[in-house]
Amino acid sequence: MAAQAPAPKPRKATGSGHSGLTPLEVDGPVVLRFAPGPSGPLHLGHSRAVALNHAFRGIHNGKLILRLEDTNPTVVDPAAYDLITLDMEWLGAKPNEIVVQSDRLEIYYEDARELLSRDAAYVCHCDAEKWRELKRHSTACPCRDDKSASHLAAFEALFSGGDGIVVVKTDLESNNPALRDFVALRVVETSHPRQGSTWRLWPTYNFAVAVDDYRLGVTHVLRGKDHLNNTLCQQWVYRHLDWGEPQFIHYGLVSIPDALLKTTTISEGIADGDYCGWDDPQLATLAALRRRGYQPQAIMDYWIAAGVKEADITLSWQNLEAANRVLVEPEAKRLFWVPEPVELILEASQPLEKHAPFHPEHAEMGERRETVMPGVTILLPAADMAQLAEGDLLRLKNLCNCRLRNGQLEHVSDAPIKGVPILQWCVAGEPLQLLRPNGSKVEGIAEPAAAEMMGEVVQFERIGFVRLERSQALFLHR
RNA sequence: GGGCCCAUCGUCCAGCGGCCUAGGACAUCACCCUUUCAAGGUGAAGACCGGAGUUCGAGUCUCCGUGGGCCUACCA
Structure with a gap:
């Protein structure tokens, strides 16, 4: 419950010093989420999002959802679902609820239909390159304003075969090219590790996130600054569908020196024998840090101390080690x-x-x-x-x-x-x-x-x- | 090319117009302690990116510049 404050005070400070975090602006229960793609286990970079979301759950006695974003069948590692859950538990941030996006395809389809019927989206059959090129020049593709065809019917047709994408209309004139019409659903024939070949129409990140954050009742979206433009895209969905928006909060990017974090590169390295596994001590995966003896509390404390500033930061291994040493030294x-x-x-x-x-x-x-x-x-x-x-x-x-x-x-x-x-x-x-x-x-x-x-x-x-x-x-x- | 975001000690954080001759943590250096080069103790050094403005007064507000990051995928 967040009923302690009579009035939600915007920009309430004070928070510095203790947990270090400024409480969120709240108006009722708080629902947060951590939403990684299950392409591998979590690494040090992910742990910041876990730490922050978990800390705010604690402050506001809220709920934390783990949402596994597996809408791209080609990059899903079936083992990652459990590995990620385990990593979160190790960090002491066990989610209250776990949802898997590939279990929710029909929800996305339903909202896509609504978007189409409101003329807020369209089915496009253009060549990908051509469509992108047109967008670059702020011009609509022929499909966008084709009133002769039923986009709803075209959408249903996609389930049985043929090519095409569902596009959310935004502002083609936007001087920010990152914000012009974005793809909501596309055809992927690759078999999905969990869903097999049951579905061929898969939502893209921005669409699935918008739908889920709303449908799951997320009140505060806390994520890295790299999502700034994504937030702007997602807000188009909220507006088209007359949904109330959660509060979006972005923290700066973290650069982690001397660490290989890219999941695909790591898994290639494992396959090539450069690493003995996800927990190879050379890696900065949580599995590796855990294996070397890092205490989850040290990692969590580190991120809480860093807070939610929008400035980009560089992780200091020395400082992290010092935090861990404090924990480990009296016991070792x-x-x-x-x-x-x-x-x-x-x-x-x-x-x-x-x-x-x-x-x-x-x-x-x-x-x-x-x-x-x-x-x-x-x-x-x-x-x-x-x-x-x-x-x-x-x-x-x-x-x-x-x-x-x-x-x-x-x-x-x-x-x-x-x-x-x-x-x-x-x-x-x-x-x-x-x-x-x-x-x-x-x-x-x-x-x-x-x-x-x-x-x-x-x-x-x-x-x-x-x-x-x-x-x-x-x-x-x- | 376009857009968005950011800018305080080495690193991270504090600072929300006067209390800042800018504070803390970790790192660094020196000394002390020590049957570990850990821990502990004492002390030192160390920063407001630049330029205009607003103001009686700017690290704190505005603008420009510069620097950095991110996005511009039928990836997440």
């Missing part, structure tokens, strides 16, 4: 991981005890204990060892101080000594390959405790946060 267990290990024998007169806390500030999280016997082989990072020379002192972290002599480690003492280089080490452990988002891989050995933490986000000391998987550690961020 610390672990040694020795990259590209070199082997050295430990010389000691008695067994040594390792006591390493899982978290330096949370003793209650326990510690890693290990008894190290004299004579065992210690694994140390090759890069660190390269810095040391014969006779140097070094400290095996949380264990003891050693002197490097004759290719061996000579136990010297146990208490830490100021100024002595501290190295991570392990005796034996889990071979774990570190996989960075740029695709690079480093072999290494993690201490045995890692075996019990599969699936968890942990912090490899001096490396950064990673999420553990079977034989891999997926790099999250520093």
Whole structure:
């Protein structure tokens, strides 16, 4: 309910600071929608729309519809319906209702008939190129004002065969070429993953969106600025049909550096073996971020902080990482991981005890204990060892101080000594390959405790946060 | 070519005519702390795209310029 405000205050500010969002102008219940095309799972770019719509649903105790826009049978990925739903749930934005456009074709047909009978649309049989060319010069095609034929009859004929499109009349004179007459329905013979070949007449984006937003009772259309002209087109449908309009709100475009977001390119890359799947850690799909250990809350918070300004913005990975670090740091267990290990024998007169806390500030999280016997082989990072020379002192972290002599480690003492280089080490452990988002891989050995933490986000000391998987550690961020 | 939208520190946000000698977060730099190069503490550096106007007064309003983005599909 939105009944808290006696009068809907236009441009109400105040909202900055808390959730950060300025509440919507409301007059009754709020219905929002997130409307992706099911051509693949969601990526980081989509998550902004999810975050904003979800946040406003929360503020106004409204309803959020997930609308799957699958009116182009040629680009539908049947798996995407479930993947998208799952991604939304992961983000904590489970929709109240899911609608699929291909289930609603008859609704679009009905509204198309109404448009035709009101002379607000026409059936056109012209060549596509020619029609476009005429439009470019603000001139009507012969079909547009052909009163001799029944456009309604021509429309019905399209169901059984033949070519033709249904066009919504707008203003051909408009000096904005993007707004002159637009196609509402066209023939697509390709079989649809959900509908098969039951239908051959499919609505286009602008028409289906206008119909659905109205028919589903959407009160606030919140979407990117790239839809500015689409909104103008869609408003023609509202006017032709005497429909009340929802409130249209546009936020600026986001540019996401170093990220491949184009669904078709990704799926090609998967097919070619460049990526292991939608969750390949090199990608910026939500599946990939989830797999690497990103917390949904970090992503949601990031977008809420960005708000709904109309200025275009650039995503800062660093800032997103910082938001995630805040969430992950208090929970992540610390672990040694020795990259590209070199082997050295430990010389000691008695067994040594390792006591390493899982978290330096949370003793209650326990510690890693290990008894190290004299004579065992210690694994140390090759890069660190390269810095040391014969006779140097070094400290095996949380264990003891050693002197490097004759290719061996000579136990010297146990208490830490100021100024002595501290190295991570392990005796034996889990071979774990570190996989960075740029695709690079480093072999290494993690201490045995890692075996019990599969699936968890942990912090490899001096490396950064990673999420553990079977034989891999997926790099999250520093 | 045409149209639409936008313009404050590196990034994101705040600022809605005087409270701004422009504030915050993250990033950066320095120092402190530290058996992690994480976290934490202290401090520093860092922006109103340009030009006209309106006004007693402009980051805040108007116009022009410049820059950027998007749309101009029988894609979504």
